[in-house]
Amino acid sequence: MPDDTLKHSECRQPSAIDGKIVALLQQGDETCLRLAFDHYYKSLCLYATRYLLSYDDIEDIVQSVFISLWRNHKGKPFEGSARSYLFGAVTKAALKRMEESQRYFFVDLEHVTDSLMDELLADSEQDRDNINRKLTQAVEALPERSREVLQRIIFQNLSHKEVAQQMGISVHTVRNHYVYALTILRKRLGDKMLLFLLLLG
Numbered sequence: 001m002p003d004d005t006l007k008h009s010e011c012r013q014p015s016a017i018d019g020k021i022v023a024l025l026q027q028g029d030e031t032c033l034r035l036a037f038d039h040y041y042k043s044l045c046l047y048a049t050r051y052l053l054s055y056d057d058i059e060d061i062v063q064s065v066f067i068s069l070w071r072n073h074k075g076k077p078f079e080g081s082a083r084s085y086l087f088g089a090v091t092k093a094a095l096k097r098m099e100e101s102q103r104y105f106f107v108d109l110e111h112v113t114d115s116l117m118d119e120l121l122a123d124s125e126q127d128r129d130n131i132n133r134k135l136t137q138a139v140e141a142l143p144e145r146s147r148e149v150l151q152r153i154i155f156q157n158l159s160h161k162e163v164a165q166q167m168g169i170s171v172h173t174v175r176n177h178y179v180y181a182l183t184i185l186r187k188r189l190g191d192k193m194l195l196f197l198l199l200l201g
Contacts, residue, residue, distance in 0.1 A: 021082040028075035036082055037066055044090050046157045050198055051094035061097060065089040091198070135197050138188050142181050149177035154197065 017039055024032030041062060048058040065086055139147060152163045153174075160178070164171045186194045 146181040
């Protein structure tokens with residue numbers, strides 16, 4: 001895991017284009033939706049592969065999050081960045097979809113995502129370094145194949161299919177390694193630290 005994992009996360013400081021999206025959103029200008037879609041759609045879909053295998057599910061969730069941003073916040077004051085909102089909303093929606101389909105084991109984790117995002121923004125540089133160090137140690141302690149799968153999915157933003165092709169294994173085997181790695185990390189780190197890893201890879 002890179003040392004600057006937490007410094008270059010989905011929760012980083014808002015960019016100029018993010019500020020423009022928020023300004024247009026507060027004005028009730030639909031242009032913000034197209035701008036946000038063009039700027040964030042691909043990265044949000046890649047991010048959602050950390051949680052879901054079905055691209056249909058991923059597209060459905062990501063598109064719904066954009067619609068929710070517009071319907072719930074158009075013409076109203078908006079605090080924070082559009083980026084943090086979008087990635088946080090995709091996280092919660094993906095976790096909920098996983099729980100409903102019983103694909104993984106993330107029961108109730110979506111309920112702590114909002115508070116976790118707030119904590120990330122409030123943490124000091126030293127706090128983030130400490131978290132990063134703990135995550136690095138836990139990931140390095142994983143079995144080799146499970147660690148390699150996890151690192152490719154989370155830190156290289158590869159899909160399960162791409163990991164399978166690169167490693168010469170089936171998508172089903174990739175999924176099993178990934179779930180096994182997350183299960184171990186959840187036991188060792190707890191729910192919040194596991195979400196830090198998923199959010200900040």
